[in-house]
Amino acid sequence: MKPFxxxxxxxxxxxxxxxxxxPGTRYLAGGTNLVDHLKLGITAPERLIDITRLPLDGIEELPDGGLRLGAMVRNSDLAAHPQVRSRYPVLSQALLSGASGQLRNAATTGGNLLQRTRCVYFQDVTTPCNKREPGSGCSALGGYTRYHAILGASEHCLAVNPSDMSVALAALDxxxxxxxxxxxxxxxxTEFHRLPGDEPNRDTVLEHGDLITAVELPALPAGTRSAYRKVRDRASYAFALVSVAAVVDFEDDGGAGTSAGPPTFGTVRLALGGVAHKPWRATVAEEALRGAPATEENIRQALEAELAQAVPLHDNAFKIPMARNTATAVLRELATGSGTGTPTPENREQP
Amino acid sequence: MDAEITLHVDGRERTFTVDTRTTLLDALRDRLGNTSPKKGCDHGQCGACTVLVEGRRINSCLALAVAHDGATLTTAAGLADETDLHPMQRAFLDQDGFQCGYCTPGQICSAVGMLQEANAGHPSAVSTGDGPTGTPLNDEEIRERMSGNLCRCGAYVNIVAAINQAQQAAPQVRQES
Amino acid sequence: MTVQHTGTAGQDLERIDGVAKVRGLAPYAYEHQVDNPLYLHPLQATISRGRIETIDTTQAQAAPGVVAVMTHLDAPRLAGTDDAELAILQSPAVGFRGQFIGAVLAETPEAARAAAALVRVEYTEEPHEAELRADRDDLYAPEQVNAGFPTDTRDGDPESAIAAAQVVVDQTYTTPFEHNNPMEPHTTVAQWVGDELVLHDSTQGVHPVRQTLAPVFGIAPEKIRVIAPNVGGGFGSKGVPHAHVVLTAMAAQRSNGRPVKYALTRQQMFFLAGYRTPTIQHVRLGADASGQLSGIIHDVIEQTSRIKEFAEQTAVPARMMYAAENRATSHRVAKLDVPVPSWMRAPGECPGMFGPEVAMDELAEACGIDPIELRVLNEPDIDPESGKPFASRHLVECLREGARRFGWADRDPQPRSRLVDGWYTGTGVASSTYPARRQTGNTARIRHDRAGRYSVQIGAVDIGTGAWTALTQIAAEALGCNAADIDLQIGDTDFPVATVAGGSTGTTSWGAAIIAAAQAFRDRHGDQPAVGAHAEGEAGENPAAQEYALHSFGAQFAEVQVHADTGEIRVSRMLGVFSAGRIINPRTARSQFLGGMTMGLGMALHENSVMDPRFGMIVNHDFAEYHIPTNADVRDMEAVWLDEVDEHAGKLGARGIGEIGIVGAAAAIANAAYHATGIRVRDLPLTADRFLA
Incomplete structure (x- = not known):
């Protein structure tokens, strides 16, 4: 770590x-990603500007019914906010499925949006990486790719965005x-994070010096249901293999379905995590499901259509069925009214 | 580059000069001689360095000391008087909630902070719906909320038992959210 | 008439080091207060094989706070270089990626680390090999395998027996590259005081460190003092000193007498602190239709480092576990340009009971019998390998007791037939075993400090096993006093010589020395000793080991849930039933068993050090990417044991418990996952992708 x-x-x-x-200046917020990277030598700024004491830590209701989330609100406080929990459960669940209690107490909304990839080659400065050192090459090509992209990757970079929160925010527009x-x-x-293309060093569209001050959540129509579901390699405290954020409403009565059959989707907003360099809005599936009966078959076909464009790597072909099945399960459960993703078996036993 | 900072650590005010690169963890261990928080990974991946800052649990390895000028810290060494044990420490002893003891001060600080979070109405990934939270937490809630503290000796079963003992001993809070 | 003393062996006693540990005040290696220390940050090779051509330290030397930069060009010459792992900085040769090639010494840890990044190295690379495959043409048979076992064994004609068998299982099983990862990183604080070296070291054995380092530095062992009162786990990786101890001690020769502190980073531990070799296990079982085994073949392929051989004894348990007339085992090893493998909890038994115990589950299914009954049916009368009687073999009792407690009788053997709330559920069982050895060469000293109070000294180390407490209890029992009357002193070479905390031998070996010392003390000083009276005692071999096969046994039961949509796998219940001789402290013993089972759960579901053979590098080298279990991964888990005293295990009657808890755990979980899903996974770990439909 160089002096700063x-x-x-x-x-x-x-x-x-x-x-x-x-250009040698970086903002310091919660530090959970930046201090990590300072130690690894991934970044070596000459100056840090601590922005944590700026007055950006409020959560306010917007006149149109939306919510404005200050950039310095800590992830744990955001997840616990009553309005977020009741109106945007997808966001609360996404935040709570990320990292640990300690990290969520430090990490901020703005910092989480800027979380950088967990690609093992990006994190080890002794291996080439175009994201870390443009033009040096992509070590993940031909390397270990269990956690890498199946959608939207380029020959320059196979990394995925590791944020859970951003996936929920993408689904919430x-x-x-x-x-x-x-x-x-x-x-x-949805336009904030980038696909890698030939500039994988740029995770987002921000220019140097830009400061995130807030995130605005739109008002959602009555009857909207949302959920986040994360699949990972251990029960907690692990990055996603695949995650799904879904925000849906229904054309009929708000979605519980009837004895006559499943409800009909109105708007479906679906984002996939762990599969691309940015939260992946599944627009093909969304379009296919808009106005369609929420049958298992329809949902599965819509996901198959979305994932037809996937290009699996050596170690991650499983992400295609995993993403399909997980998204299908989330939409099925939203349609049948459980609405909170799949509870663990243990919690089901406990009333 | 150096900066002078003041930290309130376990009830004592400490003013000293640190390198801007120094983390809270290294400031405590290398500068202030408080080795209660441990370094297990130095990257926020194990929780051994957990301390309470203004009462909230954080990974002190990812916090720059200079950014916490003026902060009040509690480590496991300062949870109780020198002659006494905090109920959580007593519970870890009673339930044998550790083996090698290296992750233990972090586990204990984390458990104390975790119960305060629950009492403040914070949900976890396994909380269902948007209903109330609070103590006592069930085992699944404890496990999820304590998953940021790795224990390689594998004392998790007894750590959960210890937290159960401590939360049963403490006043219980149902938090309506 | 007997007087009941409190806290003696066999009683439940709170850890006597516990109060200091829950406060964080018990000092680990890095935490001993030393005056005016320097901090070390190493330089590591970034190629897997070749030589350093140039190494430019100019910028680093000039960096603020730097006191010295040491490379192979100017490092002290070591007196002993036979151990290539320890003979660092003696030549420009590079044997594996991550190997030490130098060190920076600075006034602060930040300055040392920053300066290390300024060193420029140019190499000549040679082609390297870092991938273990069964089809390698350079596999060889080592002279022997770890712990001195023969490389191959053969009884009868197993190939013919299996060819003629009515039921055959012929499968390949693999276990991955795994890292011990104790929570306390390997740490050394070194200081030369005149011609004496003082080390605060995170180690499983203070005397073994001294014995190993003395020839390396060409000094008498007595010139090295090693201190380790508290050690934050080891699991084998601190069983022998690794190269960082040498590096730190060398650097301390360049510090003008100042102490040098070095704690490995978590990342460095994946290269420099030992690990478990990956194994490729070809298992063949032949049986008649009833399940009676006629032939067992266990052929193992594994790796070692080109610079130093460590051949894990993976096929050893197949030599004694079940009865079969015909049997063969073998080990073949690849020498690769990779870090040096070493001990990891239950070397041999842990990986070696995965393949065979899953194969037994497959055989049970093929024969249509219950997997517990299959094991009972093949229970040997005597040790099949040595022909000796077992001193104590209670595997069947463990299986039966476990079945009763676990509710095994109600089990429907049909796989993939229980879908509950979206989760496929199943149960599985596997056997466990671990040898009971006693190390010779342990001495204890007892002194009557003041009326009724005794100090007991031995260079033992508590790495989390509970040795502080158990040895106190053993001493109290041997002396006929209360535990509170014992002042145990361990973890220092100033105390009498002790062997390593490893191989589940610590408590029994050190305990035997304490018992011998107590006997010598009473023989010499009687029941009314004067203040200041003292005696030493040394424990010899366990004579019963000549006549009997000494092993512990156990039964592991697991219930597994696999999500029908996502493939996520959870271990919802686990039970271990163990027969390990006498239990010295039920509280800490239960923790040991549970800890082993938890690590076994990690082996089953999570652990996998991923080698990128292009770089010769473990790429997932931290705790975010190398997964060990979290609290949420461990649900309903219990460990119990048979109430017994092994009369052939010495006066203590105990056989050691540090390792048996991990053995068989992964197989039980894999067998349960098959029962849950109908998908037989033979390659660890059992990740969600294996179960996706």
């Missing part, structure tokens, strides 16, 4: 001005509020 200067920001605009003028030298702008989460 430490500053504490007192005003967002000043912080942006300082950071924009100096949330917007990121960004402060730059030209003032604030709003970026849809």
């Amino acid at each position: 200067e430490f500053q504490r920001a007192t005003d967002p605009s000043e912080a942006v001005a300082t950071a924009t003028a100096d 949330a917007h990121v509020t960004v402060l730059g030298t030209d003032g604030e702008r709003s970026i849809p989460v």
Whole structure:
């Protein structure tokens, strides 16, 4: 870790001005990813600007019924917020399925959006990596790819975005509020993260010096149901193999179904995690399911259509059936009204 | 580059100079001689370094000391008076909630912070619906909420028993959210 | 008339080191206060085989806070270089990626680490080999395998017996590359005081460290003091000193007498602290229709490092586990350009009871009999390998007791027939075993400090096993006093010589020395000793080992749930029933068994060090990517034991319990996963993708 200067920001605009003028500056928020990377030598800034004491830690209701989440709200506080839990369960569940209690107490909304990949080659500076060192090559090509992308990858990078929160935000059509030298702008989460293309060093569309100040959640129609489901290699405290965020409403009565058959989907918003360089909005499946009866067959076919474009790697072909099955299960459960993803077997035993 | 900071550690005010690169964990262990929090991975992946900062549990290995100037910290060494044990420490002893003891101070700080979170209404990944949370937590809730603290000796069964003992001994709170 | 003393052997006693540990005040190696230390950060090779051509330390030397940079060009010459793992910085040769090639010494850990990143190294690379495959043409038979066992054995004609058998299982099973990963990283604090070396080391044996290092540095063992009162786990990886101890001690020769501190990073531990070899196990079983075995063949392929041989004794348990007239076992090893493998909890038995115990489950199904009955049917009368009687073999009792407690009688053997709330559920069983050995060369010293109070000294180490408590209890029993009257002193070479905390031998071997010392003390000083009276005692071999085969046994039961949609696998219940001789402290013993089973659960579901053969590198080298179980992975788990005293296991009657808890656990879980899903997975770990439909 190279020596760096430490500053504490007192005003967002000043912080942006300082950071924009100096390419060696990085913002420090919860530190759970940045300090990790400082130690690994993945990044070596000359100056850190601590933004945690900026007044960006509130959660406010918006006039249109949405919610504005301050960028410095800690993940644990966001997940526990009553409005988030009751109106956006997909977001609360996604946050709680990520990391650990300790990390969620430190990590922030803005920092989570900028979480970098867990690709093992990215994290080891002794191996080539285009994301870490543009032009050096991609070690994952021909390497260990269990956790890598099946959708949207390029020959330059096979990495996946590790955030759970971002997958939920993508399914919610949330917007990121960004402060730059030209003032604030709003970026849809679905356009915030990038596919790698030939510039895998860029995870997002942000320019150097841009400061995330908030995330805005849109109001959701009455009767909307949402859920997040994460499949991973241990029961907790592990990154996703595959995750699914779903936000749906129904054309009939709000979705419980009737004896006559399953309900009919209205709008379906579905995002997949663990499969791509960004949260993957499953637009092909969404389109196929809009206005369709929520039958097992329809859901499965829609996912098959979505995943027809998947390109599996040496170690991760399983992600195709895993994503299909997991998304099918989440949508099935939302349609039948359980709405909270699959509980563990143990919790089912306990009333 | 150096900076002077003040930390309130286990009831004592400590003002000292640190390298800006120094983590809270290294500041405690190498500078202040408080080796109660342990270094197991140094990357937020094991929880052995868990301390309470303003009452909340965090991984001190991923916190820069300079960014916590003025903070109040509690380590397992400061949970109780020198002549006494915190009920959670007593419970870990009674239930044999450890073997080698290296992850233990972090487990105990984490457990104390975790029960406070539950009492403040924080849900976990296994909480169902948007209903109330609070103590006493069932075993599955304890396991999920304690999963940020790895124990290679495999004392989890007894750690859960210890937390159960401690939460039964403490006032129980149902938190309506 | 007997006086009942409190806290003696056999009684439930709270850990006597516990209060300090729950406060975090018990010092581990890094935490001993030393004056004015320097901090070490190593340089590591980034190629797998070849030589260093140039190594430029100019920038690092000039970096702030740096006191010294040491490479092969200027490092102290070692007196003994026979052990290539320890003979670091003696030549430009590189034997594996991650190997030490130098070190930076600085005033702060931050400065040392930053300067290490400034060193530039140029190599000449040679082609390397890092992938273990069964079809390699360079597999060889080592002279012997770990712990001195023969490489191959053969009784009768197993090939013909299997060819003629009515029922045959012929399958290949694999266990992956695994890392011990104790929570306390390997740590050494070294200081030369005149011509004496003082080490605070995180080790499983203070005297073994001294004995190993003395010839390396060309000094008498007595010139090395090793101190380790508290050690944060080892699981075999701290059983022998690894190269970091040498590196730190060498660096301390360049520190002007200042102590040098070095704790491995978690990442470095994947290269420099030993590991379990991957194994490829070809198992063949032949039986008649009733399940009676006629032939067993267990052929194992595994790896070692090209620079140093360690051949795990994986096929050893198949030599004694079940009766069969015809039997063959073998080990073949590949020398690869990889880090040096070593002990990991139950070397031999742990991987070696995976293949055969899953094969037994397959045989039970093929014969249409219950897997417990299959094992009972093939119970040998005597040790099939040595022909000696077993001192104590209670495998059948363990299986029966476990079946009763676990509710095995109600089991429907049909696989994939229980879908509950979206989870396929099944149960499985496997046997467990571990040899009972006693190490010779242990001495204890007892001194009557003041009226009724005794200090007991031995260089034993508590790595989490509960030795502080158990040895206190043994001493109290042997001296006829309360545990509270014993002042146990361990973890220091200033105390009498002791063997390693490994091989499940610690408590029995050290305990035998304490019992011998107590006897010598009473013989010499009687029941009314003067203050200051003292005596030493040394334990010899266990004479019964000549006449009997000494092994512990156990039965592992698991209930597994596999999600029908996602393939996620959970172990919802686990029960271990063990026969391990006398239990010294039921509280800490239960923890040991449960801990072994938990590590076995990790072996079953999670653990897998992924070798990228292109780089010769374990790529998932941290705790985020190398998964060990979390709290949420362990649900209803219990361990119990048969109430027994092994009269052939010495005066203590105990056989050791540190390892048997892991043995068989992974097989029981794999067998339960098959019962749940109908999918037979023969390659660990059992990850969700194996069960996707």
